[in-house]
Amino acid sequence: xxxxxxxQRTTALIPTVPVKPVVSFSNLDKPLVAxxxxxxxxxxxxxxxxxxGPTEEVAKLQRGDSRAYGFIQIKESDLQELNVLKAWPTDFxxxxxxxxxxxxxxxxxxxxxxxxxxxxxxxH
Numbered sequence: 240x241x242x243x244x245x246x247q248r249t250t251a252l253i254p255t256v257p258v259k260p261v262v263s264f265s266n267l268d269k270p271l272v273a274x275x276x277x278x279x280x281x282x283x284x285x286x287x288x289x290x291x292g293p294t295e296e297v298a299k300l301q302r303g304d305s306r307a308y309g310f311i312q313i314k315e316s317d318l319q320e321l322n323v324l325k326a327w328p329t330d331f332x333x334x335x336x337x338x339x340x341x342x343x344x345x346x347x348x349x350x351x352x353x354x355x356x357x358x359x360x361x362x363h
Contacts, residue, residue, distance in 0.1 A: 250291040250340045253300055258284045258309035258329050258346060269318065270353040276324055281348045286329075292337035305334040311346065324349045 260273040260281065273281040288307065290297060299305045309329040326345035333339070 247294040249294045249297050251297050254287045256288050260311045262313045272353045273348045274351050275348050289340040291340040296336050307333045
């Protein structure tokens, strides 16, 4: 007779997961800024996610012994819709054996063209 031990699984809320909008390498030269609905630049957003997995792995994530983060991939087609407030889905990088227990709400922001700052001039 063979017995199999099944891992204990748990679900938990991870309260401070950073999420960053990222552009593909081919669009790095484009002067774009992500702007939240209140008009502030959005560089990194911190959200809460609910995950599930083996109890010890989830505990490591809760303690900060392992990390999770998210990113919003901005594609070429998204560059056609500047100044439009949209809900963007997030992709997550999670530790091995950990998965999302539920899909978090999308993050709302719009892409705007960055206005080049004027360099101060020295008058002689």
